[in-house]
Amino acid sequence: MQELGVVHRTITRASRADVDALAAFGVSTIHEAMGRLGLMRPYIRPVYPSAKLCGTAVTVLLQPGDNWMLHVAAEQLQPGDVLVAACTTECEDGFFGDLLATSVRAQGGVGLVIDGGCRDVDTLREMDFPVFSRAINSKGTIKATVGSVNVPIVCANAMVDPGDVVVADIDGVVVVPASRAGEVAVAAGQREAREEGKRRRFAAGELGLDMYTMRESLQAAGLRYLD
Template structure:
């Protein structure tokens, strides 16, 4: 196999990325709708290394041979400030793809974070430095540096196809990869959802019930929910 590195990705408007940066993953997920939102959402095994980790930036993708992380170093060569390194070895825990030195160097380079379908290690040190890392495994397993692999080609992480340049957003709730053509819609709808939820909270603070604010009466009726003013095991013929 010939290893290959593509040096460029399609670039989003930085102002749009900044708008997305202030939005939680749950709101962006809802903003994409029930089908596309699910297509962009990585499976739950992709978790933040520490609860405060947040990431928002464009994907520099790296496919690594299982047990090897040579192509991580190729990805470093083409990544720009704010970019998110998106690494996979097919999801194997063998050969840690990430660790303390990679995080330290990423901070120097002002990179946005790392999302890894594979293993990371040095979790205490990374947490202490506060660099945002998301991974599907934690393992100290030694990584080789032989290749083969590729950089800035489509890869699959935790059930989602990630293309170079996709917007990667992650927080304690999960990680999404949003295609550039969908980012504006996701952000606009998420901002509208946030404004709506702010109004809901204002009404709840004013004493209204969630049943009324959420218009649950119609939903209950549509679902055929029946309310019975009794204990469940009451019997009319009980002696």
């Protein structure tokens, strides 16, 4: 049962050093480095192609067609935070636009991830304010029913606790638990180093069949070559 009608003012955020370390890596690398965990569903997309973000989550639980709690959440932002918003039921209304983006930025927020709709995309692109959303939708919302701020939420099938690290780019959105942020940053760096070595080998003409010693396994699996 989700907690409604509450705002938790005190949350434990991942350290700034760990957030900065994770910001150096793409979503795919972080997801793999974390054991192929943490991804949001792929329907959450950037509203403009170059959008990217990395920050600590201030979570929002919205009611359908109602963006009241986004305004409440703006007061809880600290520099480097990302708003992460889910809804009590599926809704693609335009919860967020350029005015709220202006407010969020003024409080130090660095972006929004929302399992719902967003609008004013041209202005958001001009502002370079990154939004990752379920839909782009001009339909407006009201302010009538309370939800909650800084409670655990499930956003696009990903569990998000307040203070977790959220990283988003053109490949998707990944959530790193605050308690694992440092460990995952180290693993991501190691993974990138390994991939750079493989990239050089591929560029030199080596095949994945040989690099990953696939030939015997393929033969055992019944693959046949016919001339």
